[in-house]
Amino acid sequence: MRAASTAELDVRREVYLAAALDTFSIARLAGLPHLTGTRCLDLGPAGSAVPVWLRDRVGPDGEVVSAPGDPLPPAVLAPGRYRLIRARLLLMRVPRPEALLRRLVAALGPGGTLVVEDWHVWPEEAVLHAPSPRDADLVERFLRLLTRKILPGLGADPTWAVRAHAAARTAGLVTVDTQIHVPVWAAGDPGALLMAVDLVRHRHHFLAAGLGPAELDRLCQLLSEPSSGLVLRGHPLYSTSGPAPPW
Template sequence: MTGQNVVNVSADASTYVFDNDGDHSGDQHRHLARLLDPLTFGRLESAGVGPGWNCLEVGAGGGSVALWLAERVAPHGHVLATDIKPGLIPSREGLTVVRHDIVADPLPEGAFDLIHARLVLSHLPRRDRVLRRLCAALRPGGLLQLDEIDITRWAEPSVPDGHEVYGAYVRAMARVLGTAGSDPTWGARVAGEMARAGLVDVDPVRWTEVWRPGSAGLDLMISNSRHLQDRLVEAGMTPDRLREVREVMSAPGFSAPSFDIHSVLARRAFGG
């Protein structure tokens, strides 16, 4: 079928804090794509994703990875993109979009050559169960790639101006995520969890960079300060402090290390 095929499977509520219906959702996904697509695409390309593959993109968000995969597996492959709220995912040949709750809704077993999820499982309190379900949905020899973050070593800015307010913002963001059941440190444990789930050939990569004004990372942080303003105020910030931290992140000369980004590839054993 040509174009986007949207299928209703579930509309269960989610505790995910970055609602795809929010006023700043489009900006958030654009900045995430700028920040993470180069790493994600490079890893998928190194895995050999190519024509004819059957792929599942979980929590597809703005759809940049799903579109890349659909182009990569064309003309005979197929991509199934799922999300609780899939309205931001664009259309194209070879891509089916499903409204789907990865925690509760069924997946076909042994069906996919590749499953990819980015910044999804860390937001799910039952992520261990979801990981096992994803493993079961792989065909023998199929690949799972999980891209997640770890804020454990998320350092303060490298310049004194804005040190205090930026640090307060980072800590408030961590509290917002934790209150919603997310674990923004889970990236460091992804490789071990995948191995414990029975996957083999586990291949982790950790990536960091320095963010400066106009970078995808700081643009994402500025967008998040608006997207989550009410939650951030509940977590101890004030509207004035949020305006201040936006000014700090936009000021010439400001720089701050990124959080750690972990990209882990692993394979379902042929006998598994």
């Protein structure tokens, strides 16, 4: 995996993200009424099947606008423009998530729905099974570095998701509902492969944080090879949604 180019790693990351999250995201959206003929905004990493699913639901009279995330052109978030806005793994990556959340709410038309999905990343009690105590300690060390140094150093907030519910209420959504999807990732599953890709993409950051080259190689092996036997509690995905006022 280390020999792959940056572009190849980015494509792999998109594929693994979609495989790990799309089923839950689509099930969440499937419960929303009145999508036919509506305008929707889908924000977040590329590669997801959700925009395709939405286009099928809104039909020829509707529209689905897709964008990777912040910063967004002002016209994309014009006030009152959308019936549905979905943002996945976006708010946890911006410096002021509450401010962006308010912009998203303002871009909803009367009664429109906002759905935001972000991971709550925390390292405690994440290893369900490892080949050895030494491997378990290595994975736990990696997860602590990811949560406390690497993600904050890249501008992400691994704890934002737990504040999203209260922030959505403050931003003006009429009612707010949060569902939490807690997956289990075995070695070779999309979620585990995603972590392996990120180890390679940010290898220099992990080296600077104190992991050695041999330790990084072992982590990639543990996450990528199903025969390793590693099983993790994956990052819980908080899905927070609610409607804008009907006027």
